[in-house]
Amino acid sequence: MSSKKQRSKEMTTKTNNETPEALSHIKRAHGIYFTSKVLLGWIIKLYFNFRSKVYRPKNKSFILISNHTTMFDPFFEALSFKPYLRFVTSDHLLRMGAWGKFIKFCVNPIPKRRGADSEKTMEMMAESVRNGVSVCIHAEGYCSINGETGFVSPRTGQLVKDSGAGLITFRTVGGYFKDPRWAKHSRRGRMRGSVVREYMPEELQRMSVDEINEAIRRDIYINAYEQQKKDPHKYKGRALAEDxxxxxxxxxxxxxxxxxxxxxxxxxxxxxxxxxxxxxxxxxxxxxxxxxxxxxxxxxxxxxxxNLALWHSFTEKPITSDEKQILNCIEENETKELFSDNCTISIYDDRLEFVDESKGKKVFMLSDIVKMSMGGETKLYFTTSNGFYYEVGSHTRRSSVKYFALYRVLTGREYL
Structure with a gap:
C-alpha cells in the first residue's frame, strides 16, 4: 500500500474512532448555539448596529472564510447563516480561566495556537467538515491591524481543495472603525455583513490551489479607509486615539x-x-x-x-526595549510557567532578551525562534526550535508589532 493511501486510511480510522466524542460535544454546542441565537441574536444586532441577510447555503457542509475586523466577528457570522458553524479560535481565549472553560463547553471551538505550527488545527478542521459540520475561519489569523485585509496563508486554498466541501466567502464592513484592534474603547456606528460568493465542490476541484487562494483574497479584501471615503459614516466614542x-x-x-x-x-x-x-x-x-x-x-x-543594515548594527545596544513585561512558558496542558512578571524585553540584531533584576536573564537567539505571532493589543507569542512555546504580556502600553516586524526582517522572512 502506498504511503499516501496508508495516511488516508490512518486518518479515516482516527476520524471514525473520534467521531462519537466529537459528535457528543457538537450536539451540546448545537443546542446552546441555536438557543443563544434566538434569545440573544436581536440584542447583539441592536447593540452593535449590525445588519445582514440570513443566508441559506446550497452546500450541506462548507468552509466559511471571512475577513477579520473585530473580536466579535463570530457572533455576526453566526447570525448571518442558518446552519450551525464551528469556529476556529485562538487558544489563548481557552486559557482564560473560567471564561475559557465556558467558551470550550458552550462553543466547542477548534483551537489555533498563535506563533506555533497549525498542523493540528488544519487536521481538526478537515475532520469536522468530513463529519458534516461546517467550519468558519478568519484566514488573516487575527483582527486587521490597520483597516486593510491582511495576509492570507497559501495553505488556506489547499485546505479548501482537500476538504471536498464547498466554500463560502463573507465580508464585514465597518467593523474596523467600530472596534479597532488597537483601541481602548469601541465606538458607536454601523456594521454590515454579506456573503460575497458560494463555491460548489465541483467548481473548487476544477480550480488550482493558487486560483482558490486568489478568489479568497479577492472576496474578503477590504480597505476600510477607501470604503470610508466613498461612503463616510461617523463612529463616535471616547478617547478615540487611546492605545x-x-x-x-x-x-x-x-x-x-x-x-x-x-x-x-x-x-x-x-x-x-x-x-x-x-x-x-x-x-x-x-x-x-x-x-x-x-x-x-x-x-x-x-x-x-x-533599514536592515541599520538594525544589524545593534549588536550591543538594543534596537528597542520595554519595561514591565510578563514572560510565560505555555506547557502542553495549557498551564503557564512564569519566568517573570516584571522584566525588560529587548531585541538586538540577533537575539531577544528578557532581563529580570531578581531572576536574571533569558536569551533567545532569533535563529532559534521558528515562529512568532501577535494577539490582542500587546501579546506576543513565539515557538523555539526545541519546541517550547512562550507568551509575552505587558503591564504597559507597548507595541508587539515592532518586535514582530523586526523579527521577520532580521531573520530574512517575508513581511507584508
Whole structure:
C-alpha cells in the first residue's frame, strides 16, 4: 500500500474512532448555539448596529472564510447563516480561566495556537467538515491591524481543495472603525455583513490551489479607509486615539521607534509631532505626513525593511526595549510557567532578551525562534526550535508589532 493511501486510511480510522466524542460535544454546542441565537441574536444586532441577510447555503457542509475586523466577528457570522458553524479560535481565549472553560463547553471551538505550527488545527478542521459540520475561519489569523485585509496563508486554498466541501466567502464592513484592534474603547456606528460568493465542490476541484487562494483574497479584501471615503459614516466614542501606539510605533517625522504616545483623542511623538483622530477615523492636525493609520503603517513596514543594515548594527545596544513585561512558558496542558512578571524585553540584531533584576536573564537567539505571532493589543507569542512555546504580556502600553516586524526582517522572512 502506498504511503499516501496508508495516511488516508490512518486518518479515516482516527476520524471514525473520534467521531462519537466529537459528535457528543457538537450536539451540546448545537443546542446552546441555536438557543443563544434566538434569545440573544436581536440584542447583539441592536447593540452593535449590525445588519445582514440570513443566508441559506446550497452546500450541506462548507468552509466559511471571512475577513477579520473585530473580536466579535463570530457572533455576526453566526447570525448571518442558518446552519450551525464551528469556529476556529485562538487558544489563548481557552486559557482564560473560567471564561475559557465556558467558551470550550458552550462553543466547542477548534483551537489555533498563535506563533506555533497549525498542523493540528488544519487536521481538526478537515475532520469536522468530513463529519458534516461546517467550519468558519478568519484566514488573516487575527483582527486587521490597520483597516486593510491582511495576509492570507497559501495553505488556506489547499485546505479548501482537500476538504471536498464547498466554500463560502463573507465580508464585514465597518467593523474596523467600530472596534479597532488597537483601541481602548469601541465606538458607536454601523456594521454590515454579506456573503460575497458560494463555491460548489465541483467548481473548487476544477480550480488550482493558487486560483482558490486568489478568489479568497479577492472576496474578503477590504480597505476600510477607501470604503470610508466613498461612503463616510461617523463612529463616535471616547478617547478615540487611546492605545494607538500599540500599532504605530515609528514616528514619520523623527524616525524614532517606541516614542509615540496617545491620550484621549490625541496622538503624538516625543519630538513634538502631534495630531488627533476625528469621528470618521482620520487624522487631523498641522503638517500631517499621513491622514490615516493604514498609510502610516505601510510606511513603517517599508522603513523597517529598508533599514536592515541599520538594525544589524545593534549588536550591543538594543534596537528597542520595554519595561514591565510578563514572560510565560505555555506547557502542553495549557498551564503557564512564569519566568517573570516584571522584566525588560529587548531585541538586538540577533537575539531577544528578557532581563529580570531578581531572576536574571533569558536569551533567545532569533535563529532559534521558528515562529512568532501577535494577539490582542500587546501579546506576543513565539515557538523555539526545541519546541517550547512562550507568551509575552505587558503591564504597559507597548507595541508587539515592532518586535514582530523586526523579527521577520532580521531573520530574512517575508513581511507584508
Amino acid at each position: 494607538l501606539e500599540t500599532i504605530l510605533y515609528l514616528c514619520p517625522k523623527c524616525h524614532a521607534m517606541g516614542k509615540t504616545h496617545s491620550h484621549d483623542n490625541e496622538f503624538s511623538c516625543e519630538c513634538g509631532y502631534k495630531m488627533h483622530i476625528n469621528e470618521y477615523g482620520f487624522f487631523e492636525g498641522d503638517s500631517l505626513v499621513f491622514d490615516n493609520v493604514l498609510d502610516w503603517d505601510k510606511w513603517q513596514k517599508s522603513y523597517v525593511k529598508d
